[in-house]
Amino acid sequence: MKKILFAATITDHFYYFHLPYLKYFHDAGWEVHVAGRGDRQLPDCDFQYDIPFERSPFSKGNIKAYKQLKKIIDDNHFDIIHCHTPMGGILTRIAAAKKRQNGTKVIYTAHGFHFYKGAPFANWAIYFPIECFMSRKTDCLITINEEDFFLAKRFFKKPEIKKVDGVGYNSDLYYPVSEEEKYKMRAEKGFSPNEKLLIYVAELNANKNQGMLIRMMSELKTTKARLLLAGADNFNGEYQRLAKELNVDDRIEFLGHREDVEKLLKMSDICVASSLREGLPVNIMEAMATGLPVVAVDNRGHRSLIRSGIDGFLVKANDIASLAVLVDSLFNDKALYKSISTNAQESIKRFSKEAVFIQMEKVYSKLKR
DSSP states (O other), X not given: OOEEEEEEEETHXXXXXXXXXXXXXXXXXXXXXXXXXXXXXXXXXXXXXXXXXXXXXXXXXXXXXXXXHHHHHHHSOOSEEEEESHHHHHHHHHXXXXXXXXTOEEEEEESSOSOOTTOOHHHHHHHHHHHHHHGGGOSEEEESSHHHHHXXXXXXXXXXXXXXXXXXXXXXXXXXXXXXXXHHHHHHHTOOTTXXXXXXXXXXXXXTTHXXXXXXXXXOOSTTEEEEEESOBOSTTHHHHHHHHTTOGGXXXXXXXXXXXXXXXXXXXXXXXXXXXXXXXXXXXXXXXXXXXXXXXXXXXXXXXXXXXXXXXXXXXXXXXXXXHHHHHHHXXXXXHHHHHHHHHHHGGGGBXXXXXXXXXXXXXXXXX
16 A cells, blocks of 8 residues: 655644645545644544654754654655655655655645745845755655745756645635625624724734734724734734734734634625735635735735735735725725725635645646656
């Protein structure tokens, strides 16, 4: 029986993004193994390993993770190893180096290089040499946006390099609903029909830059506008304190981690996205598929999804005034709102899980031979 190992820093990465691929191999008769930190049980998985990966490349805990992972790889003959996330990708490829000499094929999906146009020099100094070296231990490198693809083609000569349109959003969950259904969902969550709801789904941290959105709330002219921030707080309450300092805390809902994101999007009006760095963000795909106009910071991931002025809008990082003006315009101009919403629903279809699965199936089919 053929075997495949999927590896990532945390098991939840597979739960949220890669279950269709576990099922794809399991249904084809492969023995499916998954390695990652966490005990969430995954379907279509024959063997699951809780590996103590740490996100920091300087953590001593990764030595233990490497030893455990190497034993798993040495004790099995995997036909394919597909790794994700920076540390999961690094440790797995190092651990699999000898097995590659015996025919194991190693795939690494880069969900957004830490070095990119405009990135801090430190990112280039630390992460570029690492990825350059690791590319030699990779049979197929998958990138998910144009900028990373061309950068990899330019600097990484060893592996085959493919571009795939991300991990795919779940089109079974994310789609527009009627106005009646929208207001029904609002009532269930305690919001009124006449409120103007802005939403951003992302963990609270420095890169996601929610402070830009909080500051925007004090500049909006639209009355009854409320900002919903859905995501775990990994910034020690910094954004909650900022909201209080600016006296906009009564217009902002810090919702924490949510399992009902599809309902939150369907009951909202506009998606705003402030992150400084993105690979190819699923949260933006989901918002566009739901029919929400998106106003986002101009970065490589957002640029790959949004054509500014056509199916969304892009603004410079921390350009709070422009962000506020565009949000006000969408609230007040029904024709503009409808045009952006309609175009977004159409253009995002190529990033659906069905479309991306076809792309990934071609990559796997070549390596399965």
